[in-house]
Amino acid sequence: MTFPDHIRATLKLGLPLIGGQLAQVFIGVTDTVMMGWYGVAELAAVGMGANFFHIVLILGMGFGLAVMPMVAAAGARDDRRQVRRVTRMGLWIGLGFGVIALPIFWFSGAILLAFGQEPQIAADAQVYLRIAGLAIWPGVLLVVLRSHLSALERPGVVLWAWLAGTALNAGLNWVLIFGNLGAPELGIEGAALASLGTHILIFIVLALYATRAEGLREDMLFARFWRPDPEALAQVFRLGWPIALTLLAESGLFMATMIMMGWIGTLELAAHTIALQIVSVTFMIHIGLSSAATVRAGRAHSKGDIIGLRRTALAVILLSGTTVAATIVLLVSAGPMLVGLFVDPTDPLRPQIIAVGTSLLVMAALFQLVDAGQVIALGLLRGLQDTGIPMVYAVVSYWLIGVPCGYLLGLPLGYGGEGIWAGLLIGLALASVTMMTRFWRSVARLDAPAAI
Secondary structure, three states: OOHHHHHHHHHHHHHHHHHHHHHHHHHHHHHHHHHHHHOHHHHHHHHHHHHHHHHHHHHHHHHHHHHHHHHHHHHHOOOHHHHHHHHHHHHHHHHHHHHHHHHHHHOHHHHHHHOOOOHHHHHHHHHHHHHHHHHHHHHHHHHHHHHHHHHOOOOHHHHHHHHHHHHHHHHHHHHHOOOOOOOOOOOHHHHHHHHHHHHHHHHHHHHHHHHHOOOOHHHOOOOOOOOOOHHHHHHHHHHHHHHHHHHHHHHHHHHHHHHHHHHHOHHHHHHHHHHHHHHHHHHHHHHHHHHHHHHHHHHHHHHOOHHHHHHHHHHHHHHHHHHHHHHHHHHHHOHHHHHHOOOOOOOOOHHHHHHHHHHHHHHHHHHHHHHHHHHHHHHHHHHOOOOHHHHHHHHHHHHHHHHHHHHHHHOOOOOHHHHHHHHHHHHHHHHHHHHHHHHHHHHHHHHHHHHO
């Protein structure tokens, strides 16, 4: 394959994955917009609760994402039995993880209070999480099925499932948050119920497709599902736990910034929530490209195709870099308009929220480059089934460098929200450089025997 062929192949696989990721994040955007219309205090609480849920979900997602390179490698060898084994055990781990995670959501209010959040925000976030936390089971399981289908180059159904979920979530929010169509006005509880229903729908769609679609029905993914497979379970766990901790380190970095913003004030926390939602939309493009990189790098590595591996990496980096350039222009030039979409025009705090949110988007434009670099590098390394050392890089970059820098700049040195986000930039930059360097060194080592 020529380099343009690799660009086209990456786009063919990546565009549906990007669309699915964008649809996924638009669910969060919809929640944020509608809660912003409902009230600033409620927006801050739901933003805190949604981020809390996401951090717990991230741990389970690590094992689901481990399925992707394993299925991609097995699919390249046409080993359908191994495809079925690792996917099933990924689902097993997801079910067990949900049992462990549920008490965390039930007692989330006390956890948030321990981290210095305002009592009312902690209490309202707990109301949200006691309902939305039930989505941990479909949330983790649908990640396993998404990885399974993506690795088999069936990403289209993932896109359509998330689009259907986006529509359902918006409709349920409109009915349940505000009490439309004769329903009771549930506010925060309505947003939680909408999130739960959406996750259940998407899981059902993916499960039906994975078991009934032409070419997949023969895999009998759920036949004798109760039978354990210790070998495959151990394989998924070994590859997945470093991914889970890597994702936790990154998501924890963003949660730490949210907690620190809560120390500054409710208005700043609301603006931070809005800015993160805006950045999440553009970042999903890189997440989709990263998943495409994992599949294509995994297939090339399984076949020993080093030239294809290099070209796959360069194609993904080029596409991601082009996206970064476009989004930097958008965030810098249209910041006030974008933030204003999330706040009720009649809210008296609207001008202050827009001012704070716009300044944060300027910082977001700067860290788009390094954030994209680290997530693309992680996708490529997962394709090589290299997850242990990248986990160490992530923990050091985010928690030993990023969080302390954000705290020092934002609070003791008095730079506020911009200082906290500068800490994000520093941590993500270090992660990007170290992970991308490791990938290219790994490719050089793989190519060394052929060069002799």
